[in-house]
Amino acid sequence: MIPVIVIDGPAGTGKGTIAALLAERLGWHLLDSGALYRVLGLAALQQQVSFDDAAELTKLAEALALQFDAGRIFLAGAEVTDAIRTEAVGMAASQVAAHPPVRDALLDWQRQCAQLPGLIADGRDLGTVVFPDAALKIFLDASAEVRANRRYKQLIEKGLSANLFELIADIRERDDRDRNRAVAPLCAAADAVIVDSTTLSIAAVFDRVLEEVRRVFPDLVL
Numbered sequence: 130m131i132p133v134i135v136i137d138g139p140a141g142t143g144k145g146t147i148a149a150l151l152a153e154r155l156g157w158h159l160l161d162s163g164a165l166y167r168v169l170g171l172a173a174l175q176q177q178v179s180f181d182d183a184a185e186l187t188k189l190a191e192a193l194a195l196q197f198d199a200g201r202i203f204l205a206g207a208e209v210t211d212a213i214r215t216e217a218v219g220m221a222a223s224q225v226a227a228h229p230p231v232r233d234a235l236l237d238w239q240r241q242c243a244q245l246p247g248l249i250a251d252g253r254d255l256g257t258v259v260f261p262d263a264a265l266k267i268f269l270d271a272s273a274e275v276r277a278n279r280r281y282k283q284l285i286e287k288g289l290s291a292n293l294f295e296l297i298a299d300i301r302e303r304d305d306r307d308r309n310r311a312v313a314p315l316c317a318a319a320d321a322v323i324v325d326s327t328t329l330s331i332a333a334v335f336d337r338v339l340e341e342v343r344r345v346f347p348d349l350v351l
């Protein structure tokens with residue numbers, strides 16, 4: 130059985146950062162499932178496919194010419210690593226992600242990422258739907274204001290424009306849609322370890338997660 134660790138939670142809780150640190154520490158593969166939905170959201174925007182058109186969006190998902198290469202992301206050969214990180218694309222991602230057939234179309238692709246020696250995967254439904262048998266499930270949470278502030282700093286550091294008040298509203302709207310959709314809603318799996326990072330630094334969260342990794346994989350050298 131290939132070992133899988135999943136990290137789920139709402140936007141800006143530090144999932145991506147912690148998942149990348151853990152993958153590097155363990156030498157395991159990394160799946161940023163949000164990037165998959167973001168690329169699909171960007172493709173829908175570029176090709177002017179309506180976010181309500183589940184059939185067209187599913188076709189787009191099935192034919193998605195996506196490539197991950199050493200931290201860089203390509204859509205049909207063009208680099209989209211930074212273009213998918215805007216809140217507008219995050220919002221598009223959450224709208225396309227609400228359609229059950231779209232999610233189904235992306236399921237196999239995600240499961241195929243589970244390869245030896247192991248996989249760290251982050252998203253919204255990794256512990257509940259994609260990898261329900263994952264050996265360790267972490268659910269990260271934090272207040273919406275703190276998360277929006279983190280996202281604001283992140284965008285400014287990348288030289289992208291951002292408005293803090295719009296970000297708080299957008300993140301709340303996206304969380305609501307993700308939490309209340311009919312299929313694979315954002316929620317902690319019953320067997321997930323919940324970590325609230327509102328007042329914790331990345332280093333403190335990482336230490337907390339490493340404690341859980343040691344508990345579940347006592348033989349791993351960390």
Ligand code: CDP
Pocket residue numbers: 138139140141142143144145146147279280282283326329330331334
């Ligand atoms: O993947 P997710 O949207 O959950 O969050 P992220 O992209 O990993 O983190 C968003 C930003 O918040 C990054 O710049 C992190 O360094 C920062 N962050 C933080 O400062 N403290 C935390 N406890 C978690 C994240």
Ligand code: CDP
Pocket residue numbers: 138139140141142145162163164166167219222223224226251252253254255303307
């Ligand atoms: O980085 P951040 O947490 O802001 O978002 P993300 O993980 O990149 O995900 C963008 C959007 O994709 C989310 O708001 C969800 O609507 C959707 N998503 C999903 O439905 N299922 C996943 N496993 C991952 C992302």
